[in-house]
Amino acid sequence: MKIHMVGGFLGSGKTTAIISAAKLLIRQGLTVGVITNDQGKYLVDTNFMRLEDIPTVEVNGGCFCCNYTDFDESLDKLVDQIQPDVVFAESVGSCADVVATVLQPLLQFKDKSPEDISLSVFTDARLLRAYLDGLDLPFQDGVIYVFEKQIEEASILILNKIDLMDVKQGEELLKKAKERYPDKIILKQTSLTPEGVSSWLNLMAEEEHYPLDKKPLSINYQVYGAGEQVLAWYDGVYEINADSKQVADWISSFLSGLQKAIKSKNIPVGHLKLLIRDSHKHQKISMTSLYEMEEFQFRPNDEWKSPVTLLINARLECSQLEISQLMQSVFNQNQKEHALLVKIVDEEAFHPGFPTPTHRLIQ
């Protein structure tokens, strides 16, 4: 069984790539399982993977490193349930230091060997380009520190969403990245389709990519912890009961209300993702950093059948109070305009705890 750890910043495309990769491997006759991970209770990624027919277990309420026992049990559960040939584990987008806290424990306590394990780190090509060009990224220093540390420990670095640049820009970025990170295998990628991730999959299947030969990551947990905590988390589950047109109108204006509120308050976005589902279909909508406000591509003409569930996960650089007030005011404003039967089934907002890994093995 191969275990591919997939890390990298919020919104860099990890879930998208895992889904494409899983579909390709399943088509080839392999059995694939996924372990998702995030801070809250109601995870968009887990539900989305399952709706895409990919066997998925989750570690919620904190990252793999601080919940290693849950990670370990989730892996056992997958093995019991489906005996996978390949497991993808997606770590939280604000998580770093996974070699010492997750991969080393896998080797030492699970009796895995290095050729069974890989670590790929995803970056949004545009964010990496801005970073390598020395431009200001839309986050505080602590958050940028997490972004840097994630890249530093990668053995495979993916320049993802390369389709959003022209070919020349992509080549230039690859050249710059190779100069800056000469010890890494670096791949340009578009993760939207199974075909787009085939080179990445071949790479992981053929060679040994566990970064054992490298020095342990030198990381300042105070700075990392501050970066992790400054991004507040919100998750919510809403249930909408109305006819299809009303549901679509409510969601459309809720989405644009969110966009407007975030923009007007100038709040940096780590990730804002929504999963809309009814009994026969689903759609995931994402907004990542300020570059991608336009990524909200809701299809307003779809037929939605009541009850429609809206699952929301947000990671914004603001306080817990601000994130809950923002969600509440957009919701209330939307209710004033549409007055539908929309129930908030559950919701919560918090700052993730300071990272305290279960294990930190640096040989």
Ligand SMILES: Nc1nc2c(ncn2[C@@H]2O[C@H](COP(=O)(O)OP(=O)(O)O)[C@@H](O)[C@H]2O)c(=O)[nH]1
């Ligand atoms: N254009 C483009 N969009 C992508 C690509 N990979 C992911 N995305 C989009 O980026 C957003 C965030 O992706 P997601 O997989 O949820 O990121 P994660 O937070 O790293 O798991 C989604 O809207 C995806 O559709 C890509 O290769 N090209």
Ligand SMILES: [Mg+2]
């Ligand atoms: Mg994800």
